[in-house]
Amino acid sequence: MIEERASNGFGKDSYTSSRHWKTRLNIDRIMFFVTAACFLLVLIPLFSILFQVFYNGLRAFKFAVLLNEGGSPVSTISGIRHAITGTIYATLIGSAIGIPAGIIVGTYLAEFGNNSFADILRIIINTMVSIPTIITGVVVWAFVVTRVGHFSVLAGGIALGLIMIPLVARTTEEMIMLVSPIYIEAGYALGLTRMRNTISIVLANASKGIASGVLLAVARIMGETAPLLFTAFFSQASPSNIFDPAATLPVLIYNYAISPFEYWQGLAWIAAMVLILLNLDILFITRLMFPETHQSD
Amino acid sequence: MSQDTTTASKPQLQKTNSISSGILENGSAKVVIEHLNAFYGTKQVLHDINMAIRDKTVTAIIGPSGCGKSTLLRTINRLHELKRNARVEGRVLLDNRDIYAPDVNPVVVRRRIGMVFQKPNPFPNMSIYDNVIAGLKLQGIRDKAILDPIVERTLKVVGLWDEVKDDLKRRGTELSGGQQQRLCIARAIAVEPEVVLMDEPTASLDPAATAIIEDLIRDLRKQYALIVVTHNMQQAARVSDHTAFLFNGKLIEYGPTRRVFEKPEQSLTEQYITGRFG
Ligand SMILES: Nc1ncnc2c1ncn2[C@@H]1O[C@H](COP(=O)(O)OP(=O)(O)O)[C@@H](O)[C@H]1O
Ligand SMILES: [Mg+2]
Numbered sequence: 001m002i003e004e005r006a007s008n009g010f011g012k013d014s015y016t017s018s019r020h021w022k023t024r025l026n027i028d029r030i031m032f033f034v035t036a037a038c039f040l041l042v043l044i045p046l047f048s049i050l051f052q053v054f055y056n057g058l059r060a061f062k063f064a065v066l067l068n069e070g071g072s073p074v075s076t077i078s079g080i081r082h083a084i085t086g087t088i089y090a091t092l093i094g095s096a097i098g099i100p101a102g103i104i105v106g107t108y109l110a111e112f113g114n115n116s117f118a119d120i121l122r123i124i125i126n127t128m129v130s131i132p133t134i135i136t137g138v139v140v141w142a143f144v145v146t147r148v149g150h151f152s153v154l155a156g157g158i159a160l161g162l163i164m165i166p167l168v169a170r171t172t173e174e175m176i177m178l179v180s181p182i183y184i185e186a187g188y189a190l191g192l193t194r195m196r197n198t199i200s201i202v203l204a205n206a207s208k209g210i211a212s213g214v215l216l217a218v219a220r221i222m223g224e225t226a227p228l229l230f231t232a233f234f235s236q237a238s239p240s241n242i243f244d245p246a247a248t249l250p251v252l253i254y255n256y257a258i259s260p261f262e263y264w265q266g267l268a269w270i271a272a273m274v275l276i277l278l279n280l281d282i283l284f285i286t287r288l289m290f291p292e293t294h295q296s297d
Numbered sequence: 298m299s300q301d302t303t304t305a306s307k308p309q310l311q312k313t314n315s316i317s318s319g320i321l322e323n324g325s326a327k328v329v330i331e332h333l334n335a336f337y338g339t340k341q342v343l344h345d346i347n348m349a350i351r352d353k354t355v356t357a358i359i360g361p362s363g364c365g366k367s368t369l370l371r372t373i374n375r376l377h378e379l380k381r382n383a384r385v386e387g388r389v390l391l392d393n394r395d396i397y398a399p400d401v402n403p404v405v406v407r408r409r410i411g412m413v414f415q416k417p418n419p420f421p422n423m424s425i426y427d428n429v430i431a432g433l434k435l436q437g438i439r440d441k442a443i444l445d446p447i448v449e450r451t452l453k454v455v456g457l458w459d460e461v462k463d464d465l466k467r468r469g470t471e472l473s474g475g476q477q478q479r480l481c482i483a484r485a486i487a488v489e490p491e492v493v494l495m496d497e498p499t500a501s502l503d504p505a506a507t508a509i510i511e512d513l514i515r516d517l518r519k520q521y522a523l524i525v526v527t528h529n530m531q532q533a534a535r536v537s538d539h540t541a542f543l544f545n546g547k548l549i550e551y552g553p554t555r556r557v558f559e560k561p562e563q564s565l566t567e568q569y570i571t572g573r574f575g
Contacts, residue, residue, distance in 0.1 A: 114381065182418040186481070189376055190432035190488060191408030200435050204422045 093157020102168020
């Protein structure tokens with residue numbers, strides 16, 4: 001141990017001669033400044049976005065906006081409550097589809113994935129990740145909206161769920177791969193069936209990583225706009241059930257921001273602020289609940 | 298089916314005895330390994346292994362690293378086949394019944410044969426208590442009135458009870474390495490196996506923890522057939538009744554430990570135990 005230390009730079013060898021030492025210290029300083037500059041460069045756009053949104057959002061903000069349903073642009077008491085409700089509906093439906101399906105697919109790929117069916121499934125998942133989300137929206141429109149006969153928050157949720165499946169499947173597979181085989185073998189050696197071992201040992205040991213990946217995926221679908229345009233569509237009232245069309249925050253931002261009405265543009269800023277806060281909340285909860293898990297996105 | 302197995306295994310046993318000289322003198326075999334070949338893909342790592350292992354004895358498997366000790370051990374509880382492309386030929390009889398027969402469920406085999414690994418591996422998501430009863434609980438036994446006494450009894454067997462009885466709720470992974478390994482032994486014997494396999498159980502432990510585990514191995518021999526892989530010859534000499542020397546996937550010599558160490562029949566064995574290679 002002591003010998004090792006000596007050769008690691010604490011003893012007297014040529015490696016630590018003062019000239020080398022100085023060069024190394026200088027390189028170290030330069031690298032520090034380069035890194036710090038890059039860091040600031042990244043922070044500038046982030047903070048300018050946050051500043052813009054909060055500056056404009058707070059300027060237009062009235063508490064009533066959160067409580068009131070939508071309305072005409074000339075009525076200055078209309079709000080964004082319908083879009084908040086719609087986003088919650090769509091996100092919950094999306095999660096109800098995307099989380100279980102993603103976890104099952106990811107687990108299957110990680111634990112039972114040594115066959116050609118799994119290879120095909122893996123290709124499908126990788127393709128799904130890269131499909132533009134607007135296409136997912138169109139597909140759901142063709143398969144769900146046209147059949148049901150009208151837009152609905154259910155169709156929107158299905159589109160979000162489809163987007164979520166590959167995200168959750170990938171994290172699940174990655175997190176399961178991180179579970180050390182020594183625990184999995186211990187489970188089999190105790191006489192657990194493959195199913196039991198997969199659930200109680202493999203998934204249980206990967207659960208923190210999976211949960212944190214799942215929360216990030218929830219945050220991601222919450223901000224999706226394109227897949228909702230032809231599915232949940234829009235409405236000026238909160239959906240009374242999942243078969244109603246519904247406004248969502250991202251679609252409201254899109255519609256109101258490009259409208260000519262100043263009041264609606266203000267609502268769009270507020271909606272943007274609410275959406276960011278919801279997102280930050282989820283990220284914050286993730287950090288708080290799973291401080292030690294590495295996050296892959 | 299089981300009759301076939303018994304009659305068919307008779308002549309094999311004779312042959313087994315010729316290499317397993319002195320093993321079955323007074324007592325019958327708990328585990329019999331017959332013409333066992335093991336493969337990873339096309340690579341054969343065990344060649345025609347024949348061994349009979351008696352109940353309530355400690356059998357040591359020694360040999361240089363890479364000679365197939367772990368593989369041999371893992372064919373006895375059908376863990377080998379879980380590795381990618383791993384394959385087995387031949388038979389392993391547990392109480393005269395071939396565990397590789399088509400109608401045998403490997404899960405049932407593994408419940409009868411416990412295993413302790415080289416690196417202590419208590420489940421990191423479980424408390425000490427839950428680790429001990431992991432096998433039982435995951436098989437569906439949840440009644441605390443049954444589980445509590447089992448936890449106490451098995452932790453006492455491995456000498457861990459006094460050290461941990463006040464914090465059974467702590468994570469198993471918070472214990473020291475030696476304690477973790479004893480916890481793993483407790484977990485293996487809590488399901489009441491008949492055979493306990495140990496793959497270099499002290500390889501990652503310090504001498505004091507090693508001594509405790511070795512004492513424990515000698516204790517456990519009263520109840521189980523133990524098969525212990527070690528690449529430490531002193532350990533084999535200290536704990537085992539019988540020793541098998543494996544080299545390049547072949548069983549070179551197998552017999553009572555004293556005889557193997559004092560009067561090895563094969564010159565290869567002698568060279569290995571006198572430290573000329575390995
Ligand atoms: N998963 C595997 N795939 C391919 N070869 C393996 C695998 N595991 C072990 N082997 C090979 O099998 C031989 C025996 O290994 P092992 O049984 O682990 O030896 P030991 O326990 O005596 O060190 C070695 O040559 C090793 O390289
Ligand atoms: Mg080994």
